[in-house]
Amino acid sequence: MVMMTDAALASCFVGGTALPDSRAALAAADHGQAGRDLMSAVLKGDVGEAQRRLRADPALKTTRGGPNGDLLSLAIARCDKPMVATLLDLGVPPGGAANAVPLSLALRATDPSFATQLLQAGASPQRRETYWPLKAVIGLNSLGAVRLLLQHGARINDHDATGATPMRLAVEQQNFRIAELLLEKGADPWAVGSNGETVGTVLAGPMRPGDPEEQAARPRVIEALKKAGWAIPGGPDAKETRRLVLTGAWPPAQARAAGWKTPPPTEITDRMRRFWTENGDKRPR
Secondary structure, eight states, X not given: OOOOOHHHHHHTBOTTOXXXXXXXXXXXXXXXXXXXXXXXXXXXXXXXXXXXXXXXOGGGGGOBOSTTOBHHHHHHHTTOHHHHHHHHHXXXXXXXXXXXXXXXXXXXXXXXXXXXXXXXXXXXXSOOSSOOHHHHHHHTTOHHHXXXXXXXXXOTTXXXXXXXXXXXXXXXXXXXXXXXXXXXXXXXXXXXXXXXXXXXXXXXXXXXXXXHHHHHHHHHHHHHHHHTTOOTTTSOOHHHHHHHXXXXXXXXXHHHHTTOOOOXXXXXXXXXXXXXXXXXXXXXX
C-alpha cells in the first residue's frame, strides 16, 4: 500500500497543478456502494482490494466521482505507480471521459512514467474538445513531454478553431527548443491562423528576454525557417498573408519553392473570410 506525505505528493507535479478533490470524488462516486468501495481502495493505495473488486465486477472500471474523479486520475494524483498499472491491466479506460482526462494530470507529473503508461495503454495524444495535450505541454515548456506525445502519434500540424498550431504556439511562447524539435519532426512552417498569424510575423515582432537555452535555440529556429523559404524579417505581414490566403495564393511562391505546398485548411480559410476581405482588410460590420 503506497502512502505519501503532502509534501511528497506536491513534489510529484509541476507548480500550479490542481489535484482532484478525493473527498468530493468519493462522495460523488457512481456505481453505488460498490463504486465507493473501489474508489476508497484506490485512494488508500490498496492494490489487492482494487484487484478483487474489479475482477468481481468489471463494470466498476468506469467508476467516476465527478470532474477529474476517475480512478486513474485519483491514482495518478497519489503518484501511485502500482495502482495505475493495476487499473490499466484490469481494463480501466486510459482515455477517461470529457470531464476526466487522466493524461492531463499525468503530463503535469514530474515523472514521465505516468503519461507513458497511459499512452502505451491507448490514451489518445490527439486534441479533443476539452483538452489538447500538445498545447498543454508546450505551455509547460516540457520538451520531453512534447517528444513523448509525438512518439505516440500526436498530430504535429493539428490546429484549433483559429488555426493555431503547436509550432506557432511554441514560437509565441518563446519555447524555441520545442519549436526546433517540431520543425525537425515535420511541422509546417507556413501554417496560418484565421487572422493571418504565422510564425514569421511572430518572430518579426518584439521578443522579451528569456531563458538562455531558449535564446540559444532561437537562431537555429530562424535558420530552419529561412531554409523553408521564410525571410525574417521581411516575410508577408498579417494583412498580406490574409490577402494571399483569400485569393488562393497561400503558401506563397517562396514556400512552394522550398517544398511547402499545403494550403490552409478549409475551415480556417472560411473563418478568415467571415471577418476579412480579399484585400486583407477588416470586413465592415
